Amino acid sequence: MKLLEDGSYLVDAPRLEALVQAMLEKVDVPAPDAALVAGSLVSADARGMNSHGVLRLPVYIRRLQQGGFKPASRGTVVKETAATMLIDGGEGLGAVLTSHAMDIAIEKARTTGIAAVGIRNSNHNGENAYYVQRAIAQDMIGIATTNGSPIMPVWGGKTPLTGPLPIAIGVPTGEALPIVLDAALGMSSRGKILYYAEKGMQLPDGWLVDAEGRPTNDPNWVKNGGWILPIGGHKGWGLILACEILSGLLTGGAFGQELTNLYDDLDRPQRNGHFVIAINIAAFTDVAAFKERMDAYIAIMKASERAPGVDEILMPGEIEFRKEKKQRAEGLAVSRSVIDEVVAVARGLGLDATAML
Template sequence: MNFKSENLTNFVCDIFKVVGISDEDSYTVADSLVAANLRGVDSHGVTRVPIYVKRLKEGATNPNPDVKIAKESDATLLIDGDDGMGQIVSREAMKLGVAKAKKSGGVHIGVTRSSHFGAGAYYVKRGVEEDMITFAMSNAPSTMAPWGGIQPYFGTNPYAYGVPAGKYDPIILDMATSVVARGKIIMAAQNGSDIPEGWAIDQEGRPTTDSQAALDGSVLPFGGPKGYGISLMIDIMSGVLTGAGFGPHINNIYGDYDKPQNVGHFFQLMDINQFMPAKEYKQRIDQMIEEIKSTPAAEGVEEIFVPGEIENKTEQTRLENGIDLDKEVYEGLKQVGKECGVNIEDYENVNQKT
């Protein structure tokens, strides 16, 4: 089924309103999910709506958190998310962080008592819009074994950064520290599809292409021990330093429905104007982009891309042509909508509700 992005956003927003989230906060969550679909990161898009709603209904997630500053200095913030939706908590953390960074030149933001925050690019883009070089990271429930082990300890612990450009789109990297985001394996299992070898191991530590065996086992870090080391550091910054859960002490989003997740995040923002005028900086980034894209391409490569460029092209295509949802995702949304008294059919097609 194909949806215009604004229709899909309205549908998801209306569902979250039904389960007790305010209008503004519902829009934030819906917008972040649809933004992921627009960029082609479907594993972090509206496929997450049913599990978010279940956790809200079960009381594991606070629909209206009192997000507040727990501790601060001139260049640091510790944010207490009050067990709220990660998107709501992170929006407030970024808002407070941008204001502080404009005064101090930069800020480090730790977040405790939060939950799954979706795609990191969503927050990075907001910092970039304020002429900030922005980093975002989060820990996650245990799904990845330490390098050489077979028992999951770390999450896929995503990492994102963004830098503004001038006449070009900003450079944005958003990645998991696993070979692939676990959400892609979940989607493969839902579809009954196999996964490529090298993505995961089973419970015995053997390489597997069986998506369900992969979910029962462990995803693998990208770059072997290098990805493991980066994942470790993200968990230290997001979990240990902030006072949030870390390693196996983060509750599973697809279980532990009676417990908050206690996910931690960490953001860094640097005001470009404290180093050079933002206009000059952006001209230099534009020069870099042009030079990278003009370097000779290897045989069989049509174009060299900078991080985020492919996602930007996908976003433009999906804004024009709509977002296609596969049958399993559509049926999941239809069912959760029915449970909430929100009929997905009222939001389908370009000429219906906008």
């Protein structure tokens, strides 16, 4: 572990992942599940999505200690058909439950062509890109969404009833990097705005309003009654509504103000819902031919005449794939305050994190 000039630490990815797994095992998470959660958190940091990385680990640990997260639940089947499944998550770890759900959808889609799995009574599940990449690895298109605690109002309102919910879509390719779109449908995610607050950074214009709905660049308003604006105004709000319907209402789970914020009431489950879809490309067309066509399509787009000031046409996920490759080779840049908090939490669990890193 090395302290960089900007105040962050350069950390070896495998060492950080091993530490996260060890910490989760200390609070009774089974080793395979601890490895999965550790992989998802470190993957987010490697991809530059620090708002969904080990920044979240300390609150995960506190929730596991206080009962808001159950350490060992892969859920129980509520209802099943050849192409669908509904899982009650039993208040388990969101990353474990969503990974399990996507794997089930993939297996079902081998036979049915397309499959969907819904989850209710889960908890925070991190970066949805992690789950659609499981489908990509199996030559399938993956889609994943989730609901979350209410930190933004309906379009035109002031009462918090939903959040800047995310949707992720992953598409396999041949030689080109896969397409991975993972977008919070607000101007930003709460996690990213909390990251700005933690770093003392000012927000770009148009991301956030204060408790009265007035534009602000102060990220601390996300904790003090302000809310994140949806992308594209009312159109973005409509997409958020669709994610809430799939994740919370279709699953028969909690929605809106029934959900608990990740950082509040640590002894209470959040009751998040998730929804994943796997599409078997082979059910529609030859997989190799599809990948060749995707490569050709990407090449056409990247060869576009560029607008002034644009150096390169980039595909969804391309920046993150490049950053991950670099950081896994050279080390992850993680905020000093995040590492210091992880080290302190690890010490409380009886682990010497400094030695492990």
